[in-house]
Amino acid sequence: MKLLILFFPFFLFAQQKITTTGIDKRLEKSNALLFEGQTDSMIKLNLSILEDSKHINYPKGKVYACYNLALAFSMQYRYNKSNYYLKLMESEFKNLDDEDEEISMNLLYSMNYKGIKMYDEALKKLRKNLVLANNIKIDSTRYSSNAMTLVEMAKNHIEKKSYDSATYYCNRVIEEVKKPKNLNSGLNTSLKIALLILTETKLKENKIDSAEFYIKSAQSVPIVLGNNEFRTFKLLGEINGAKKQYDSAIADYKKAIELAAKVKNIKKLLELYSLISEAYEKTGQRDNEKKYTLKYNILSDSLKTIENENLKDTVDLLVEEKQKPMEDRNNFLLYIICIVGTGSIIVIFLVNKRIHKKNKILNVKEAETKVLTQKLNIAFEEVIQLAKNNDPEFMTRFQEVYPDFFPKLLQIEPQLQNSELKFCALLFLNFSSKDIAAYTFVQPQSIQIRKNRLRKRLNISSEEDLYIWMKNINTN
Incomplete structure (x- = not known):
């Protein structure tokens, strides 16, 4: 035993x-x-x-x-x-057959970049997601992916104080969740967060009535965010504060602080300490004001230390991402130089080796051309998708991919408006009148009128194909 x-x-x-x-x-x-x-x-x-x-x-x-x-x-x-x-x-990745x-x-990655205020880098990751999502075969997964991505894009824009863009992407989320017949928990979560972001946006714009409308809409979504409901109470507190109902605001902030503490959201706690301190000041409760001001100062010092450490580490990661393609290219060039150098020695002795070397260089150039073409195709597809979505980022990304197009147009007609430049970009991308009308939400007849006006502005003959003219101007 x-x-x-x-x-x-x-x-x-x-x-x-x-x-x-x-x-x-x-x-x-x-x-x-x-x-x-x-x-x-x-x-x-x-x-x-x-x-x-x-x-x-x-x-x-x-x-x-x-x-x-x-x-x-x-x-x-x-x-x-x-x-x-x-x-x-x-x-x-290579060992897992999972499309998302x-x-x-x-x-x-985008959340990490946003955390250290590198919003443009975060948005690059998110724009890539919108392209990747097109390849997802399962509808529900594709809708959820798009909704989550659009929510994060809205968050970045509100941090950048680009409130129009934040509103635009939140509305895109609302449109996305309308597509499936039934909403799953993921889509409901994205919808609720989008409505909360819209509430925050309207508060930033001092549109209190609109903020109240969106917070009520968020509360009606049949999903509970658990301890993350601190976001809802924070916004309710800000609405009550804006309406000078400070006692109600303080009660909301206390609930938000309790929940934010449970999920250890230091940044939101810091913001909440500041808000409740201001509310106590408005009511003349100086002891409570000092209490939360002290908490704010202690937490602020702690957060600064964390942020400084994270900034260095995340910037190092970004530099690594940027340098990797450059290092690969330098290694590739070094390889070519070695091959060419070796070939130069051999060519003295054997003419046949010289011919072999020429063929090898041609193959390398073909490979380089193929890689460049692939990169251009990816960029082209991204620009096309942004255009189809009527995305505010379309103009910025188009200029990155085709940097000479707009300057050449402006040389011909310096007074072209942004809306006219965007129209020219859509023509350059070979969108039909029907497509442009659909993506920009106007009547097809209006597109034809705009084409005729554009011909006059740019002095394009009625006999000349407008699409070919746009293509040619970028190559001249």
């Missing part, structure tokens, strides 16, 4: 076999921890999932655990750790 008791732990250990089913159940538990904002427990759980997934070589477990770790660290503002697990996740893993990764 004593011998059996002695070896019992070994028998127990032998029974604890790691299985894919067990890992999947633990991943579901991780989602519940995320919903409750228990990031420390989430990190601990996913570290064990990652180790077990490596042990049995389970690709899904490795990728999802890496993503969950990256998300948890991002929520704690530890962007360096978050980016580490994103890079690890990226290396596992890159989109999830780009979303999280």
Whole structure:
């Protein structure tokens, strides 16, 4: 009996076999921890999932655990750790047949960039997602992906104080969730967040009635954000504050602070401490005002230290991303130089080697041309998609891809308006009158009128094909 008791732990250990089913159940538990904002427990759980997934070589477990770790660290503002697990996740892509893993990764990268105020870099990742989403075959997944991406784009624009753009992308979310017959929890979540962003936008624009409309719309969405409902109470507090109902505002801020503390959202806590301190000042409650001002100052110092560390680590990551193509190109050029140098020596002795070298250079040029063509095709597809979506980013991206087009038009007619330049860009991209009308929400007859006016402005003969003229001006 004593011998059996002695070896019992070994028998127990032998029974604890790691299985894919067990890992999947633990991943579901991780989602519940995320919903409750228990990031420390989430990190601990996913570290064990990652180790077990490596042990049995389970690709899904490795990728999802890496993503969950990256998300948890991002929520704690530890962007360096978050980016580490994103890079690890990226290396596992080839082992997992999942069409939206890159989109999830780009979303999280964008959140990390937004966290250190690199909004343009965040938007680049998100624009890439809108292109990638077109390849998703499952409708519900595609709708959810687009909605989440558009929500993040709206968040970046509100941080940039581009309130018109933030409103535009929130409205895009609302349009996206109208497409499926039934809304799943993911789409409802995106819808509610978009409505909360619209509430915040209207508050920034001092449109209190509109803010009240959107907060009520958000509250009517059949989804509960758990501890993340602090966003709703914060906005309610700001609305009450704007209406000088300070006692109600303070009550809302207290609820928001309680929930934000549970999910350890330091940045929102900092903002809430400032708001409640101002509300107490308005009511003449000086002790409470000083109490929350002190909390604000302590937390602000702590956050600055975290932000300085994250800024360096995330900038290093960005530099690495930018330098990698350059390093690859330099290595490639070095390779060519070595080949050419070796060939030059050999050519002295053998004419045949010289011919061989010429053929090799031609092959390299063909490969370079092929790579360049692929890059241009990707950029062209991105510009086309932005145009179809009537996206405010269209003009900026078009100028990046075709930098000479607008300057040449303005040399001919310096007084061209932005709307006319955009119309010329759509013609250059070979959109038909019907397509332009559909994407810009005007009647097809109006497009023909605009074409005739444009001919007069640019002195284009009625016998000349307008589309060919636009193509030619970019090559002349």
